[in-house]
Amino acid sequence: MKRFAFVLGVFSILTASASAQTLPDTFSVEQNGVSLAGSNQEVVEDVPEKTKAYDKRVGGKVWLEATAGPSRFNATQFRTLDFIPAGVQALIPRVVVNGPEFGAALRFRAGSTTIGARYKRADYAPFDLTTIGLDLGFLIRAVPYVHPSIRLGFNYYTTTGGLVLPGFESLVSNVRSNGGGASIGLGLRIPLVKWVSIAAGFDYSIIGLVFQGNENVTGGKFTAGTAGTAIAGTFALTIHLGT
Secondary structure (H helix, E strand, O other), rough: OOOHHHHHHHHHHHHHHHHHHOOOOOEEEEEOOOEEEEEOOOOOOOOOOOOOOOOOOOOOEEEEEEEEEEEEEEEEEEEOOOOOOOHHOOOOOEEEEEEEEEEEEEEEEEEOOEEEEEEEEEEEEEEEEEEEEEEEEEOOOOOOEEEEEEEEEEEEEEEEOOOOOOOOOOEEEEEEEEEEEEEEEEEEEEEOOEEEEEEEEEEEEEEEEEEOOOOOOOEEEEEEEEEEEEEEEEEEEEEEEEE
């Protein structure tokens, strides 16, 4: 019994001595990348990873685009001029014009598909051709760095500044022209940084125009039409907004 009391006394002394010792003021535990600090140590927060400025795939939900390039329009590939005798129509020279084309577009992207509105103006020597249309695009984003694309357009056309068929200024007056058509384009798009890309493409369009005005020989009104095809090379700079 005395031996048990002696052991109990020694254990009590050791326990009291251990409890009297001071715990360390600070400690640091690293677990799953998070640092835990004591009361006297500054807590160091994780620094978020910086977002890369370059993205190898084109992104953004809203696209603002400016375009420019050369254009060629064969305005007389198909035509009907009902105020000119059929035998004389074959003598009308072909009207093929060239000039620069400038434009802008507002497009919205969902996945690899874009939809939006496009405006273009081609400055030809005899007249100017304005295009306003609905733009549908399909982008192969699975190919990084350089994205092949295809674009469809359904357009309204109007002309200003002169007659599409030059040489008839003395025969007609008060001429108004407008029409419609469609276009298809192929291209490549290259992302530069996360919010900017450039593109180059080729467009082929079918354009039909209807003319209405006064015929000066008889004083009556006339309606005439012409249809042609246009080709254009397009270079685009695009700003991408949204995530």
